[in-house]
Amino acid sequence: MSGEFLIGRFLSANPWIWVAAFFTIAMYSFLYKDNVVYKVAENIFVGIAAGYLVVIQYFNIVKPDLVLPLFQEGKFILIIPMILMLLIFARVYQPIAHLSRIPIAFIIGVGAGMAIPTTIKAMILEQVRGSLSITYFGGGFWPFIGGLILFFGTICTLVYFFFSKSHEGVFGRVAKVGTYVIMIGFGASFGYTVMARISLLIGRVLFILRDWLGIIG
Amino acid sequence: MKKLMDRLLKLDRRWTFLAIGISAVLPFLFPIGLAIHPSKEVQQVFDHVQALKGTGKPLVISFDFDPGTDAEVGPMAIALMDHAFLNNVPVLGLNFIYTGTSLAEIHIKKAAEKHGKEYGIDYVFLGFKTAFPNVMINMSKDIRLSFNADYYNKPIGDLPMMRKIKNYDDFGFTIGLGGTRMVEYWIIYGVGPYDFDYAIGCTAVMASDYYPYIQTGQSKGIIGGMKGAAEYEQLLLDAGLTETLGDAAMGLDSQSLCHLVVIGFIVLGNIAYFGEQRRKRKARQ
Numbered sequence: 001m002s003g004e005f006l007i008g009r010f011l012s013a014n015p016w017i018w019v020a021a022f023f024t025i026a027m028y029s030f031l032y033k034d035n036v037v038y039k040v041a042e043n044i045f046v047g048i049a050a051g052y053l054v055v056i057q058y059f060n061i062v063k064p065d066l067v068l069p070l071f072q073e074g075k076f077i078l079i080i081p082m083i084l085m086l087l088i089f090a091r092v093y094q095p096i097a098h099l100s101r102i103p104i105a106f107i108i109g110v111g112a113g114m115a116i117p118t119t120i121k122a123m124i125l126e127q128v129r130g131s132l133s134i135t136y137f138g139g140g141f142w143p144f145i146g147g148l149i150l151f152f153g154t155i156c157t158l159v160y161f162f163f164s165k166s167h168e169g170v171f172g173r174v175a176k177v178g179t180y181v182i183m184i185g186f187g188a189s190f191g192y193t194v195m196a197r198i199s200l201l202i203g204r205v206l207f208i209l210r211d212w213l214g215i216i217g
Numbered sequence: 218m219k220k221l222m223d224r225l226l227k228l229d230r231r232w233t234f235l236a237i238g239i240s241a242v243l244p245f246l247f248p249i250g251l252a253i254h255p256s257k258e259v260q261q262v263f264d265h266v267q268a269l270k271g272t273g274k275p276l277v278i279s280f281d282f283d284p285g286t287d288a289e290v291g292p293m294a295i296a297l298m299d300h301a302f303l304n305n306v307p308v309l310g311l312n313f314i315y316t317g318t319s320l321a322e323i324h325i326k327k328a329a330e331k332h333g334k335e336y337g338i339d340y341v342f343l344g345f346k347t348a349f350p351n352v353m354i355n356m357s358k359d360i361r362l363s364f365n366a367d368y369y370n371k372p373i374g375d376l377p378m379m380r381k382i383k384n385y386d387d388f389g390f391t392i393g394l395g396g397t398r399m400v401e402y403w404i405i406y407g408v409g410p411y412d413f414d415y416a417i418g419c420t421a422v423m424a425s426d427y428y429p430y431i432q433t434g435q436s437k438g439i440i441g442g443m444k445g446a447a448e449y450e451q452l453l454l455d456a457g458l459t460e461t462l463g464d465a466a467m468g469l470d471s472q473s474l475c476h477l478v479v480i481g482f483i484v485l486g487n488i489a490y491f492g493e494q495r496r497k498r499k500a501r502q
Binding site: 052131150188189192194195204 | 231234237238241242245246270285286287288289291315316318344345346347350353354365366368370404405406409410420421422423424425426430432433434435442443444450464467468471472475476479
């Protein structure tokens with residue numbers, strides 16, 4: 001069978017598919033052992049990711065939100081964020097490196113101000129309310145049992161993390177139940193992790209078999 | 218038996234990689250066709266998207282995944298857009314992680330072309346924006362405060378679909394598709410303060426962390442990993458909207474076989490480990 005027959009009929013004729021296939025195999029070659037092809041692919045990836053970041057940031061953020069409004073529409077108020085942005089780069093020149101703290105302080109201040117109230121509401125108050133709701137699984141006997149397990153599981157886990165009292169007697173037994181609940185949680189997370197990693201492999205296998213080799217339809 | 222146990226404990230890990238690799242490939246060549254049973258959480262997402270039919274309100278998709286997690290989250294994006302476009306629901310795409318911007322555009326364009334949808338009327342891609350907390354807060358007032366132009370630098374005012382969309386009140390249903398914590402930030406900075414209908418689509422490794430958000434109603438459902446995407450594809454098929462299953466369902470046979478192999482290795486490893494411990498104990502006595 002000639003190469004010309006294979007390419008186009010089975011193998012992809014798109015050169016970018018070949019590039020992607022090469023890098024996929026290069027990355028998976030690490031599973032056999034560390035090698036130069038893997039290292040080359042890894043470094044190319046890092047370089048491309050960094051370059052891509054600069055391009056995306058410029059064309060999606062700096063140009064439409066700063067350059068065009070400032071220089072074409074005359075929104076001179078934008079000089080302030082522009083100065084703050086430039087001060088970040090002061091870090092690369094030691095005599096003025098301290099100036100980079102000004103925009104960093106601004107970012108941290110604004111970030112914390114926005115994050116603290118919203119995070120407390122979404123991740124603490126709402127979660128407390130949800131964890132104590134034994135009707136979550138709906139009506140009926142078994143959903144009620146599910147709700148109870150959730151309720152007592154939460155309490156037992158919290159008891160386990162209460163270290164101001166020694167884990168002895170009834171308190172210790174409740175904490176012990178908490179450790180079992182935590183282990184079940186870890187088990188579920190591990191199961192999901194295996195599923196996730198295998199899904200990524202399957203994605204690449206599908207790409208190689210279908211898009212590159214054309215073995216499956 | 219002892220020899221076999223010793224060999225198992227000293228097994229070169231590359232044999233396990235090979236076994237997993239073969240298990241991933243074989244079902245594509247010889248499909249098993251295992252049944253897919255949609256879960257309650259995926260069904261809830263499906264129902265919310267279905268409810269958009271005829272409302273004129275858009276399905277808002279935050280494409281916060283990159284090529285590294287495309288195998289898991291990409292099929293969800295495709296299935297969701299298929300669902301929306303088949304019901305003539307407009308799709309509004311945006312993105313908060315820069316490594317996924319071009320990938321998001323590829324997915325949206327492909328889905329739109331497949332269903333013959335027109336840019337600016339049936340779908341819009343706003344592109345990437347940094348400082349997501351500010352963007353999410355701005356979107357509660359006016360989306361134009363953060364996105365005055367789309368990904369292609371077209372002013373938002375020039376896009377017919379965007380004339381009807383100002384803030385969260387005009388969003389039909391929002392879904393964050395992510396391989397990062399961005400799906401959670403939507404809840405912290407968006408759903409928490411502004412209370413709109415939102416659901417999570419994430420990688421399987423993240424899914425167990427996000428189930429509590431369903432319980433609180435902060436997420437209306439979860440599509441978790443390739444399995445969740447396959448369930449969504451199954452729901453589309455069951456509803457008569459599509460005639461075939463997609464990539465996620467195609468990979469599920471491999472997924473199941475690989476899981477069996479992993480379980481097999483875990484069981485064998487434990488048998489060998491406990492056998493070894495027993496032998497050591499006996500030798501000490």
